[in-house]
Amino acid sequence: ASDGAAVYPGTCRKGLAPGRTARAWRLRVPDVPADVFSFNDAWCGNRTQHLAAEVGDFVLKRADGFWAYQLAVVVDDAEQGVTDVVRGCDLIDSTARQIYLQGLLGLPTPNYLHVPVVTNELGEKLSKQTGAREIDSTDPLAALKQAAVFLGLNLAPAQDLAGFWSQAIAAWAKRRATSIP
Incomplete structure (x- = not known):
């Protein structure tokens, strides 16, 4: 995947082996040209991502039982009537998945603007998540x-x-x- 994550190889696509319990629920991403998503980001310009080749089937419900970010943010944004999303560029690779979900669920697609994030000398995002000091x-x-x-x-x-x-x-x-x- 362009965000550095491995492309899901479809390990459980045809079902689980006998005796195995499902861990996460994944959305099957068809490998067709229609699943190349392009969108215009107000900061980064035109972006394109082929979900099958760059991401693979992606998680909707995690193994711990919680709904995954991709589905949660799509439903939350639609429920709240969000028309414009402004967030860090570290999340830009999630956008095609969210547009795909919006289409499947018949939800509107907001405008997107991904701004640069502040990083340390190693290129790591400065945030609570990465242990950065508080301001x-x-x-x-x-x-x-x-x-x-x-x-x-x-x-x-x-x-x-x-x-x-x-x-x-x-x-x-x-x-x-x-x-x-």
């Missing part, structure tokens, strides 16, 4: 200034949050306009 929230202006420097935004010194946000929004919009393909 010091006792001085929000200092934390925001540090984030702006990290993101490469060249801002004049701001004395308050309103001044910071005014500059940061303008700088980000300018940067985004020059980085969209």
Whole structure:
């Protein structure tokens, strides 16, 4: 898979061996040209993914009994009337699966925008999930200034949050306009 995960080889596609219990529920992805999904991401441009070749059958219900992210996010977004999804680019490879599910379930497909994520020197996403340190929230202006420097935004010194946000929004919009393909 383009996100680094292995393509599911269809191990249980034809059923389980006698005595084996199902662990996860997977959605069978047909290997047909119609299952090449293209979508326009507002940041990353046009994207294409062939589900069978790049992902394979994917999990809808996990072995622990919980519904998988792909199905949960599709149903939640539709239930809440979400029209625009903005999330980290680390999730862009999930989008074709979600569009496929939306089509199967007769649900609307929102617009997508996947923004770059902050990474460490090894290219790992900085988040709670990866054990990144918490941001010091006792001085929000200092934390925001540090984030702006990290993101490469060249801002004049701001004395308050309103001044910071005014500059940061303008700088980000300018940067985004020059980085969209």
